[in-house]
Amino acid sequence: MNISSIGKKIDDIEVKISYRIIELFSAGLYSSPNKAFEELICNSYDAYASEVEVYVSSDLSATDAYIWVLDNGEGLDESELKDLWRIGESSKRKNPSKDIARLQIGQFGIGKLATYILARKLTYLTKKNNRYLIAVMDYDVISNDNDAIFIDEIEVTEAEAISLLNPYLKSINKIRMFGKDSVKSWTISILTDLKPKASEITEGRLKWILRTALPLNPNFKLHFNGVLIESSKINIPILKTWTIGLEDQTAESLDWAESREENGEHYVDFSNLKGVNGQFELYSDSLLEGKSADLGRSNGIFLNIRGRLINIDDPLLGMEAFSHGAFNRTRIVINADELDNNLTSTREAVKESRPFSQLKEYIKKKFNNEVKKYYFDKEQTDYQKATVAYRMAQTSYTTSKRPIYSFINKFYSDEICNPFLIEKPKENDKDQLVNAYNIDVETGDQVIEKIIYEPMMPGSPIAKLDLVRRLLKINVMHPYVANYSGAYKTLFPLEGIAIAEVLTEAHMYELGIDENIVNNVMKKRDATFKELAFSDRESTPAVAMLLKDSLSNPTGLENAVYRALLALGFETSQIGGPNKPDGKADAILGYDEFSKSRNYSLTFDAKSTNKKVIAAGTSHLSALKRHQSTYEADYCIEVAIGYQGETDPNSAISVEAIMQKVTVIKASDLVRLMFLATPKQIGLDKLRDLFETCYAPYQVKEWIDNIQNIETEVPPYFDIVDVIYELQKFDSEPPTVSVVRTELNRKLSKKFSSSEVKEQIKILQALVPGCVSLENEFVGTQVKPETIKSRITSLLSNIPYEWTELYNEIFEEEKTS
Numbered sequence: 155m156n157i158s159s160i161g162k163k164i165d166d167i168e169v170k171i172s173y174r175i176i177e178l179f180s181a182g183l184y185s186s187p188n189k190a191f192e193e194l195i196c197n198s199y200d201a202y203a204s205e206v207e208v209y210v211s212s213d214l215s216a217t218d219a220y221i222w223v224l225d226n227g228e229g230l231d232e233s234e235l236k237d238l239w240r241i242g243e244s245s246k247r248k249n250p251s252k253d254i255a256r257l258q259i260g261q262f263g264i265g266k267l268a269t270y271i272l273a274r275k276l277t278y279l280t281k282k283n284n285r286y287l288i289a290v291m292d293y294d295v296i297s298n299d300n301d302a303i304f305i306d307e308i309e310v311t312e313a314e315a316i317s318l319l320n321p322y323l324k325s326i327n328k329i330r331m332f333g334k335d336s337v338k339s340w341t342i343s344i345l346t347d348l349k350p351k352a353s354e355i356t357e358g359r360l361k362w363i364l365r366t367a368l369p370l371n372p373n374f375k376l377h378f379n380g381v382l383i384e385s386s387k388i389n390i391p392i393l394k395t396w397t398i399g400l401e402d403q404t405a406e407s408l409d410w411a412e413s414r415e416e417n418g419e420h421y422v423d424f425s426n427l428k429g430v431n432g433q434f435e436l437y438s439d440s441l442l443e444g445k446s447a448d449l450g451r452s453n454g455i456f457l458n459i460r461g462r463l464i465n466i467d468d469p470l471l472g473m474e475a476f477s478h479g480a481f482n483r484t485r486i487v488i489n490a491d492e493l494d495n496n497l498t499s500t501r502e503a504v505k506e507s508r509p510f511s512q513l514k515e516y517i518k519k520k521f522n523n524e525v526k527k528y529y530f531d532k533e534q535t536d537y538q539k540a541t542v543a544y545r546m547a548q549t550s551y552t553t554s555k556r557p558i559y560s561f562i563n564k565f566y567s568d569e570i571c572n573p574f575l576i577e578k579p580k581e582n583d584k585d586q587l588v589n590a591y592n593i594d595v596e597t598g599d600q601v602i603e604k605i606i607y608e609p610m611m612p613g614s615p616i617a618k619l620d621l622v623r624r625l626l627k628i629n630v631m632h633p634y635v636a637n638y639s640g641a642y643k644t645l646f647p648l649e650g651i652a653i654a655e656v657l658t659e660a661h662m663y664e665l666g667i668d669e670n671i672v673n674n675v676m677k678k679r680d681a682t683f684k685e686l687a688f689s690d691r692e693s694t695p696a697v698a699m700l701l702k703d704s705l706s707n708p709t710g711l712e713n714a715v716y717r718a719l720l721a722l723g724f725e726t727s728q729i730g731g732p733n734k735p736d737g738k739a740d741a742i743l744g745y746d747e748f749s750k751s752r753n754y755s756l757t758f759d760a761k762s763t764n765k766k767v768i769a770a771g772t773s774h775l776s777a778l779k780r781h782q783s784t785y786e787a788d789y790c791i792e793v794a795i796g797y798q799g800e801t802d803p804n805s806a807i808s809v810e811a812i813m814q815k816v817t818v819i820k821a822s823d824l825v826r827l828m829f830l831a832t833p834k835q836i837g838l839d840k841l842r843d844l845f846e847t848c849y850a851p852y853q854v855k856e857w858i859d860n861i862q863n864i865e866t867e868v869p870p871y872f873d874i875v876d877v878i879y880e881l882q883k884f885d886s887e888p889p890t891v892s893v894v895r896t897e898l899n900r901k902l903s904k905k906f907s908s909s910e911v912k913e914q915i916k917i918l919q920a921l922v923p924g925c926v927s928l929e930n931e932f933v934g935t936q937v938k939p940e941t942i943k944s945r946i947t948s949l950l951s952n953i954p955y956e957w958t959e960l961y962n963e964i965f966e967e968e969k970t971s
Contacts, residue, residue: 160318161310165232167289169239170302187354188363193268194223194343195364196462199374201227201341207327207377210360215353221272221345222322226329229282229339235289235307238278272352273345279315280341281331286315328377363466390441393532396434396524398422398488403732404520409761409768411516424516427509432458432487434525440482455486455517457504459493464504471504471514476521480529486517515762523731533645534607545646546600546653557660558601562587562621564663571669574676575659576619583622602626602656605649607635609785613742613753615680617652628652631738631785633687636727655679681929684725697721698828701821711821712736712760715793718828719758723838723920735759735781735790741838744930754788754842757781761794769798769806775814782816789845791817793824800851808850817845819854826858832921834866837913869914870902871946875926875939877901882934890931891915922946 198206203225211219230238269276276291288308295303310318316332322344330336345352364376364383376383396402399420405411410425421431441453454469465471475481490513496505504510546554564570566584579587590599603624610618610629618627628649629635635648655676662672701714712730716737720726724739735757743752759778761768775792782790799805800820811818830836848854877897881889895911898904915933918926925942927934935942 160314161288161308163306164287164309165236165307167236167239167305167307168302169291169305171296187272187351188360192363195376197343198223198225198227198341201225201229203227203374205329205375205377207329207380208364209322209327209379210355210357214348214355215350219348219352220322221348221352222342224327224329224331224340224342226337226340229341230278230280230287231282231285232287232307234282235278235280235287239289239291239305269343269345272349274347274349275345277344277346278341279310279318279344280339281315282339286310286312288315288318328380390437390439393436393438393483394525394528395436396520398430398432398434398520402520404516404523407523407732408516408519410512410765422516424509424512426512427490427492429492430488430490430513430516432489434520435485435487436480436525436529437483437485441485442482453482453485455488457493458487458489459497459504460491464497468503471517473514473518476518477526479533480526481521483529484521484525486521488513488517519730527731530645534605545650546602554601554657557657557664558621560664561660570663572673573659573663574673574680575615575617575656576621579621587621600624602653605652609738611786613740615676616655616683619656626652626656631727631740632683633725633727634683636687636729638687651683698825701825701828711762711793711795714821715758715760715824718824721828721920721923722831722836722841723916729785733777735778735785738785738787741842743838752839754845755786756789756791756845757785757787758790759792761792765795767796767798767800768794775810775816775818778816779814789815789817791819791845793819793821795821797851801855803850803852808852811849811851812853815849817849817854818851820851823851823855823858826862830858830861832917834861834864835869835913835917836861837916839913869917870898870904871914871918871921872939872943873898873902874911874914874918875935875942878926878933879935879939888932888934891928891933892931894933 195206195208205226207224209220209222209224211221213219214221270293274293276293277288278290279286279288286309288310289305291305312332319331319342329340331340331342361378361383364378397420399405399413399415399422402413402420402422405413405422412423414421414423419431421429423429441451451467451469455465455471457464457471470476493504493509493513496507496510497503498505561570561573561576562579565573565579566581566588572578601624602619605626605628607628607630609631610627614629614632616629616632616634618629619625620627626649638648658679659672659676662675663669697714697717697720701718716726716728719737719739724741726737726739728737729735730737736759738755738757740755741753743754746752757778759781778790778792781787797805797807797818797820799807802808807818827836844854844857848857874894877894878889881893881897891912892908894915895906895908898911899906912928915926915928919928922942922945925935925937925945927936
């Protein structure tokens, strides 16, 4: 485009910009060519255009390739064309009347610089008040030597404008730009002398962005190369829609959220973010399949601010992965205009802040407690009977029916006494079972006709088979089930594992393997599933730091409490949902010398709040007590940032906690407990005393204070590691706790008991997960002692100053001993 010989220069446009600035703002912030392209269209939207036309050359790598965006918006006069090139300034939000007519997207005045990564020249030609103005930015003239450049502001006639545009319009534009019936105003932006980055634009991906990312407005039509762009449609049936703010269980469960209705629309107001609306849609099939998945996504979170999609390529808003099976079928549309103040300058992301944290916490809770629960309940309903019977029918007689029939005959012949996964049938069921399973071959009945999910006692296996009812009961409290049930598209894989475990036990009995061996093998397999579920267990100091961080971000408290109990040595399962605890934690301690179980369990809840303290009424302790009863737990605890009257024995929270026998813990006290766990040797056995005797926050604090002040003999952690390693290296049998104790006492001239050594080994497990193992009485190290010691030393470097002396007291003495 050559404009040097036409039109009349009417003024200079000063552009205050340096090469360094443009490199930073364009190449750095707008790395996506599609995103840069989108900025031009947003300018058209902000100019109140009702129609926008886009043209992209078919071969963007060609030397004469170009791109243009044309709109029928307000157009630009002389001063407005100058304002357009005020870098870092925008007048779009200064006039409130503009927002009333159409919410303005731009606010930073840098979007136009995104074109720098696409082209060397950007031309604006605009019509307003029957005048035609033109300005050309040549990015090549910008250098480090100048802080400003000047662009010619030129006025041309209609005939000259037509002459300039004829080579580009190709007669495909719908907007009538010239002549008697032409629109009153318009603007066209033309990108020429394209850079290599422009060739990365793909038509399919760009059209998806234009359909999805730009405001859905009936008064805003967009054409791409002459074809109308329509908003994306999903041709998969919707199972259920949750409207935000309408019968919103999640909002009702949060003390910092409130639902409301206004003019027939439903909203949720958070304490730091108002006017959030939208919907969660669960589809009958995955939204990831098909050719369109390569161009853009249909599932996940779509966060709109002032009508524009912010998170094009971030379906989780930076959060950890949700349950894959349900999430792949879910489309979450969120409108949160107040987050406009928290946008980054590129409008591609939201800054981390309290409003954004509350929104993400709400989304996560609503998905887990409502959408995911509905999805898995429906999956179970759809598949539990017919599908189980069908799957079992595909197995051979020798694989499923014969082992179970053999088990029944051997059990009633007193050859089997104590199976692990198959429930022992009653004596009066003998005739029914023998006769029924004997004719299965003829009737076609299956050994498993139905599957249910239910909580079981601590130490229970992954599943139990009820022979009489032909019912497989899967243990929802088993760590593997609790942690991975959401990782599958359907529950088939998990159910397949449970069926295989039950049939494996029956096969081993059928083969005549000694029952003690059968029990040991099946229990080891079950222990392996638990270890896999706990493979991400973190050290107690590391989790203490996480919990400490949550004091300033209480919306993350629930996850921090779960990880804290896990790190302390509990077998912990997350539950969640309306009228349910956040989770359950089991302490597996085995049996005492009188064969009495030492195990115990507790339900736990975390109360998130944006306030420093919560009132007694907000704690809902009576509901927590019901959770404890429902899940057959011995104790229940609640953790919050703080409580009104937490230091007063006569306060409402103290009186109710003692009356309900609910252990109420301040998060800061739980942090202290985590840091004290290693130096003060606080194991699961010792923690039982806390839950047994302390309920009010002040009682919990006094208990922890006493633990901190008690003089404790320095535990010989490094020596224990050395002894275990030497024993397993040179002995032909795996070392036991008693053998380690004997060798340790001989080495140090001490008199540690077996229970003390076992407790110290458990604390080592919590301190350096995955390095030390303890299975019943057998112990082992998974890496060399030097590796364990170096990991401990590394941990110490991250411990807050106020705790370092206590840790150094242990491990410095270890190093010199």
